[in-house]
Amino acid sequence: MSDSIKIFDTTLRDGTQGEGISLSVEDKLKIAQKLDELGVHYIEGGWPGSNGKDIEFFNRVQELNLKHAKVTAFGSTRRKNTKAEEDPNLTTLVASGVKVATIFGKSWDFHVHTAIQTTLEENLAMIFDSVRYLKSCGLEVIYDGEHFFDGYKNNPDYALQTIRQAQEAGADWIVLCDTNGGSMPEEIFEIVSEVKKQITTPVGIHAHNDCELGVANSLAAVRAGARQVQGTMNGYGERCGNANLCSVIPNLQLKLGFACISDEQLESLGPVARYVSEIANMHMPMNQPYVGSAAFAHKGGIHVSAILKHASTYEHIVPEKVGNKQRVLVSELAGQSNLVSKAAELGLNLEQQDGKAKEIISRIKDLEHEGYQFEGADASLELMMREASGELQEPFVLESFKIFVEKSADRPVSSEAFVKVNVNGESMYTAAEGDGPVNALDNALRKALLPFYPDIHRMHLSDYKVRVLDDKGATASKVRVLIESRNFENEWNTVGVSSNIIEASWHALVDSFRYALIGKSSIERESLDPRPVGLVNH
Known part of the structure; x- marks a missing residue:
């Protein structure tokens, strides 16, 4: 493999800004543990200066035995016309107990004048003073250049001045943010390439997904020289979300040859993605690339016939590499190959030449014409197939x-x-x-x-x-x-x-x-013979 890429997960901070997502302290601690097991390098836990829940998280996360990830606290540069060492936001970052601080500053002159309403010179001083203060406190500092790409496209000289201030103050990383998510991959590549010529500090990318390009823009930045990628699990985040690490990581590692996490950790990507969606109480899209339940599902009869000969005919990777599995769907569009494959998966002997296969396909088509849908109801499908095969003993x-x-x-x-x-x-x-x-x-x-x-x-x-x-x-x-x-x-x-x-x-x-x-759901029992035990204890 070529260079290694540092993965910066902001699910617990930027991800919680997504509509419908609210995580308790316990939730955040559980997710942090899973992210560490996955092998991410940085876990952004929240903004300790904004609420008591994040302060509690930073107190308790120190009790976790994290083996891979550094926990980082998030904040902003000092307020205008104040001293960094007296700024409540920065002092709270230091007091949080983390070893890494991530702060953002303004890169876009429009934001300097309109959002924080100060001079361009004062904004540069805010960046320099804040980074220097945090470095003097012994912290690793990641500087996020907010709206960097919009700022660069509007006033490239000033945008570059902002990140030079962060570099001169000693920032360990400079992360370029496409905060509004409106840039194109070719723009990202060109601008990151130019930034790499201007500064020597390692560069990262923080992309949002407002144009459905969060992943593509992250990959473009890496190809231009970025060596840190920020994103969230399942793409959670404000508005349309952040770059989805469930796609970023396998694309970098399996397609572009960059080292992110170990092969064994990559095999846990699917389970971790599902775990996070469960904790966040969010529906995980079936068609989510790599980790969705439909990512390696095959429905068309021609497709299934081909994958039975060789999976690579319709699969771009081996599903198990990302913790997923191949699935064969049976529906009114299915051919006998689908049914035979599904039967084999269930341990049923159903050959294509067997008349039962045609009968079951016919039955499925009749039922789906009535409104049934078996691709989302595998248990009902299995019951019907076992019944048709004469291998179903009715429990009641x-x-x-x-x-x-x-x-x-x-x-x-x-x-x-x-x-x-x-x-x-x-x-x-x-x-x-x-x-x-x-x-x-x-x-x-x-x-x-x-x-x-x-x-x-x-x-x-x-x-x-x-x-x-x-x-x-x-x-x-x-x-x-x-x-x-x-x-x-x-x-x-x-x-x-x-x-x-x-x-x-x-x-x-x-x-x-x-x-x-019938035993497929792992309910433990000795046999299907019912055991009368009375209602006393139930």
Whole structure:
């Protein structure tokens, strides 16, 4: 490999400025630990001068046994017409206990006049004094030139003066920021190339994604000589987000030959990305490059037929290198190759010449015509395939269910469900209340099955989605219900379709329990033979 690139993660600071993202101190500590395990070089923890939560984070992060990353605190240059050593923002950075401080200053003369309303000379002094003060306190200093590219395009001489002041004051890194995210890759390359001629301090890049070019601009800067890249996990950040490190790192390492993290750490990229999205309570896009669940998913029959011969026919890298895996989707567009590959993945023997394959494909196409969608409901698909292959032993059979919903003037809506199921010849009739009809059904079915399958208490429904399939039908339209379920080890998705939302929900709910009980969800049990243990302890 060629030069090494330092990865600067600002998920805990810039990432939290994204709409809908709020992290507690505990959340930030958990993410910091994962980022360190991933091998990033700098973790920007927040702005200790702005809120008590960040101050607590910097106090507690020192208790973590970080092995790779340096924690850095963020702040700005001193205020105009003050002394650096008396500036509350800078003194708070020093008091935070970090060994690295990252401060930003103005590079754009327009911002100097309009935003902080001072002279160009005073702004240069603010940069120099702030960097010099932090260096005198023994800190490594990363200077972020805010709006550098806009400033350079408007007044290149002044923009270069600002970073020369940071260099003369002793900055360890000078990071050029495309703060508004409006620059093109060729502009980034040309400007970074020119900056490299003007200063000797190592250069970094901080790109935003307002033109969907955050990653491309980061790569352009590296090719021009930048050796630090700032970004966030999953591209979180203000407005359209920051450069996505989940794409930046593998692109640099696997495509351009730069060393960022170890190969073993790169293999954890997918799991870390998913972990961060879970902690942030943000949906992770399926089609996110490298780490998304659909990044190496194949649906078209021709594609699947080809990857069965050699994966590189439709995959640009080996998915496991970034902690992902190949997936074959089965839908109405699928050929028999998709089904045979999926069957092999499930341990089912289903040859293309076998008439069962054609029958299952035909069944899938009929169901998807009715509104089912199996590419987002692998558990329901597996149940159907096992049933068609004669390898499914039903853990229970529905006999009936009833739901009562009551609303009175002075009381909120209440729901009660009655479920009757047959387990190995024994009929169970239970009732349960819930926050809504689906929750009541879930509680009643769970209550009926617990005496026979006590480990089922380990699973729970984690998401519930409803989609109207034909809006012209108004309240009589068909709906598709997708249910996501989890236990301590896995998650799985099931689907149901009906013109009655309760029936559609029931189909998806029953499939979720059936899937759990055939053993694919790691619920521990000895066999499918039910074990009557009574309701005393449940």
